[in-house]
Amino acid sequence: MTEARQRLTDLLGGYRRTALVHLAAELSIADHLAGRAATSAELAETVGARPEALHQVLRALAGIGVLRHTGDDRFALTEVGELLRSTAPGSMHGAAVYFGALSYRAYTGLLDAVRHGGVAFERVFGTGYYDHLDQHPRLAGYYHQMIALPRGTGAVLAGLFDFTAYHTIVDVGGGNGSLLAELISLLPHAKGVVYELALSAPSVAEVLSEWELGDRCVFVPGDFRESVPPGGDVYLLSRVLANWADADAVRILANCRAAMLPGARLVIFEMVMPSPVTEGAFPVEGDLNALAHFGGAVRSRAEFDRILTAAGFGLRSLTPVGPGVPWSLIECEVRA
Ligand SMILES: C[S@@+](CC[C@H](N)C(=O)[O-])C[C@H]1O[C@@H](n2cnc3c(N)ncnc32)[C@H](O)[C@@H]1O
Known part of the structure; x- marks a missing residue:
């Protein structure tokens, strides 16, 4: 087989790997193999599956390096498989x-x-x-x-934008609150508001209780397509706009603008599409995800300029985080 043919064959087989790993996660196979090797018959009984079919699935998982097939016909976790345990550090279950x-x-x-x-x-x-x-x-x-950004991203943000002069930071679409909580923990004078959909309440509550910031960081439920809470000194939009097509993105930005008092700042943390793109470019994958899930897009600098202008902002500066990291910080100013 030529190299190109082999490569395309590998690309075409991606569906199989996703389906297999998903199946393993849904059946909690890694949890049942924690610290032990087991036969397919033993596992089938535990997870409630057909032994013959499960045996084929376990062999296939061994074929892609998630499990190891031992000489006595048992299956055990590899280092990759360990990550599928629901309680593993950094679990990917x-x-x-x-x-x-x-x-x-x-x-x-x-x-x-x-x-x-x-x-x-x-x-x-x-x-x-x-x-x-x-x-x-x-x-x-x-x-x-x-989707939560890795710990340390708050420190990266604080290195790119000087938050020290601002008291209230509103994280619009703030996810589980981990980014804002880290930021507030670095800014002893500041308070934070995680503005999120009500469905995010349990995740935000869990994260904020871990950070023990008390009323310095609170959750406010709401829909940023309707409105954004007033009273903030800095409005942060981290990885929100790519999930929306232009009309909604402009609406979200305009709602931020309506909430901002004179002197308030808007900071965007997003991937920016390079041009031309290179093979394996991370923003391209993010862009396709945005398209498939939301009809959104990872925007170029010129496209950010356009939606910011439409919502009454100017693009003041765009600072890439640095080599190997796909995010940039965009500082915006309110235009009259
Ligand atoms: C890609 S996540 C980014 C989360 C976080 N800002 C970060 O960078 O890790 C987008 C977030 O927007 C929130 N979101 C989506 N629609 C929303 C809406 N209409 N109003 C408020 N939040 C919304 C989602 O719940 C999700 O947490």
Whole structure:
């Protein structure tokens, strides 16, 4: 087989890997193999599956390096498989369920969406992404675990923008609150508001209680397409706008602007599309995810300029975090 043919064959087989890992996560196979090797018959009884079929699945998982098939016909976790244990440090169990149950299926609607319009996710699920999460609290919890930025990102933000002169930071669409909590912990004078959909309440409550910031960091439920809480000195939009097509993105920005008093600042933390793109460029993957799930896009600098102008802002500066990190900080000014 030529190298190109082999490469395309590998690309075509991606569906199998996603489906297998998802199946393993849904059956909690890694939890049942924690600290021991087991036969497929033993596992089948524990997880409630057909032994013959499960045996084939376990062999396939060994074939992709998630499990190890031992000489006595047992299966054990590899280092990769360990990450699927629900209580492993840095567990990716939730991500595996999430990708298999949502993203994998959403992408099957992409062809029709590209041909005929609409959003791939909505074509497949018959509802919007966040409405679906609202109806499936387990997936909403996994979603927040999965998308949360790594600890240390708050310090990166504080290195790119001087928050010290500002007292109240409103994180608009603040996810599970971990980014804002880290930022507030670094700014002893400051208070924070995590403004989020009501469906995010359990995830935010869990994170804020871990950070023990008391009333220095609070959760306010709401919909940023309707309004944004007033009274902030800094409004942060971290990784929100890519999930929305231009009309909604402008509406969210305009709602921030309406909430801002003179002197307040808007800071955007997002991926910015490079041009030309290179193979493996992270923003391209983010862009396609935004398209498939939301009909959104990762924008170029010129595209940010356009939506900011439409919402009454100017793009003051755009600072990439640095090599190997796909995010940039965009500082905006209110235009008269
Ligand atoms: C990609 S996440 C970014 C989370 C966080 N800002 C970060 O950077 O980690 C987008 C967030 O927007 C929130 N969101 C979506 N629609 C919203 C709405 N209409 N009003 C408020 N928040 C919303 C989601 O719940 C989600 O947490």
